[in-house]
Amino acid sequence: MITFDDVQAAARRLDGVAHRTPVITSGALDEATGAGRVLLKAENLQRVGAFKFRGAYNAISTLKPEDRARGVATVSSGNHAQAVSLAARLHEIPAVILMPEDAPAGKLAATRGYGAEVVPFDRYGVVRDELLEQLVAERGLTPIHPYDNPYVMAGQGTVALELIEDAGPLDVLLVCLGGGGLLSGCATATAALSPDTRIIGVEPEAGDDFVRSLAAGERVAIEVPRTIADGQQTNMPGELTFPVIQQLVDEVITVSDAEIVTAMKLLFERAKVVAEPSGACAFAALLAGKVEANGLRVGVTISGGNVTAARFAELVA
C-alpha cells in the first residue's frame, strides 16, 4: 500500500515540472447535473494532455543512476506512452514504448515526437505484460508499468492532492478508472486530506473488471473491452492498485459509450473543456444521474484530452 507521504513526496518532485492544472467550474454544469458545485480537475491541460505525466515522471525520478542510463520501457494504449516518452526525455534517458497498433494515430505520432522508440503490437492478440517482460529482459530496460508501480500510483495521487488543496474539501470525488493508478493514488490523498469524501471510480460498461473484481473479492480478468474509451481498455485490476481501491474506494460504477459522448459534448459546449472519451468518463457518470450529487460539492477528474478534432467530430455527429 502506498501512503499519503508517498503522494506528498511525488508532489515535491513534480513541483515546477508538471503543470498545476486549474480547477474549472461552470454554472451550466451545476445546472445540468444538479450538483451544488462541480469542480473539474482539468488534467487535459497537463503536459502530454493527461494525468499520466505525473506518475511516469515520479517513477523515473526515483530510478538509480545505473538503471536510468540503460533506459526505460512501457506498454500503453497512448497517454502513458507519451508520458514516459516525455519524462524520459526530460531525464535525458532512452525510452522504448510498446503500443497497440490500433492506438489513435495522434498518440502514436506524439509518442514518437517526444523521442521514444515505438514498438507496435496487436492489442487483441498478445498478453501485453508478457510482451513487456520480454522486451525488458532482452534490452536491460527498467519497466515503468502504467499503473502497477507505487511511484506511478503516488504520482497520480497528486491530482486529488492539488484538487483538494485548491478547491477545499469535497463531498464526492469521481475518478476515471482503467488499471487503477489514478484512482488508487487519488483515494490515498483524499483519505488523508478530506476523509469524509465519498470516493467513486468510473469505468466503461464494456470494461467492468473492477466492478466484477470488487464483487468477487478478488481480481477477475475479463475480455479486452471494446469501447471508445481507449484509455480504459485494461482487462483486469492491477495487483498493487486493487487492494488500495478495495480498502479506500466507496464504489465503482460504469458508463456506456453513448453516455461518454453526451458528456464530451456538454463539456465542450458549456465548459469549453476538451476531454477524450476516457477523460470524460467520470463526468459522464455524474451527468447520467448515476451518483447522488444533489447540492453537493463534487470533484471530477477530467483525466485527459487527447482526441483529434476529426475523431471528436465523428463521435459527436
Place this chain on the structure above:
Amino acid sequence: MITFDDVQAAARRLDGVAHRTPVITSGALDEATGAGRVLLKAENLQRVGAFKFRGAYNAISTLKPEDRARGVATVSSGNHAQAVSLAARLHEIPAVILMPEDAPAGKLAATRGYGAEVVPFDRYGVVRDELLEQLVAERGLTPIHPYDNPYVMAGQGTVALELIEDAGPLDVLLVCLGGGGLLSGCATATAALSPDTRIIGVEPEAGDDFVRSLAAGERVAIEVPRTIADGQQTNMPGELTFPVIQQLVDEVITVSDAEIVTAMKLLFERAKVVAEPSGACAFAALLAGKVEANGLRVGVTISGGNVTAARFAELVA
C-alpha cells in the same frame, strides 16, 4: 480616454463575481509558433464563455439605482448579449437584447436562458445603433453598448491586468479585435503594467475596419463583414475605443477565415482549448507567422469559446 485606475476599479467590482481565468501554456504551441512562451488567457472559461461578462457587469454595477430599476438594453451578435443578460440577472434587473436573427442558435438560446427578452433583427438590413436608440427611447432603458462605453472598456481591460499579474511582463500581447472594447481596455492595462509590451490587435480579413481607419487617421466604415468570426462583424471602430487604440496599440493585423480554422483545430488538439472563431483570431495571427515572436513571451487572448460541437465539427471537417 479611460485610465488604468478605471481598470483597477473594474477589477475590484469583478472580484469574486467574474472568474479569474487561467493562463494556459503548452510546449506544443511554443513549438508550433516559434515563440519562447505562448501564454493563453483563457477567457473561453469566463462566465458566459467569453470576456464580455467583465465589461457588462462592470457597466451595470455603476448605474444609478433609478436607472437600474428600469432595466438595460443592448445590441449584440452573441456574447455581449449573454453577458448583459447574466449581469442583469445578477443585479436583479430586466434586460432587453437586440440580436441578429442569424446569430448562432446556441447564443440566442443561452441569452434567453439567462432571463433576458430577445428582440431579433436583420443583421444586413438595419443600422444596429439606430435600432438600439429607438428601443431605449421607447422603453426608458439604459443602453449597455458592446464596446463604446468606458465601463465596458475598463471591465475588458481586466483581462490583460490578470494576465500580466499572473504571468509577468510580456514582450507581445495579441488581442482579438471587433469593436475595440477588449483591445482598448487591455492596451490601457498593459501600458501601465508592462509598458515595453508590443500591443497588437487582430481582426478578420473581411472586417478590416480598424486597419483602414488607422491608415486613414479617422474612423472609416466598411460593409458589414461576412466572416466565420461572428463576434467581430462590426463595420466601424468605436468612437471611444478608436482614440485609445490609435494612441496605445502598435499595430492591427488581419487573419483569414481559413487561418482561424487552422488555429481552432490546433488549439483543440494540442492545447485542449475550445475557441470560437473570434476567440481563436489572435492566436491565428501568431500561428500564421504574422507576428515576430521568435523566442519571445507572447500573451494571447482566447476571447471566447461559444461554438457548438456541431459547428466546430463542420468547420474542422
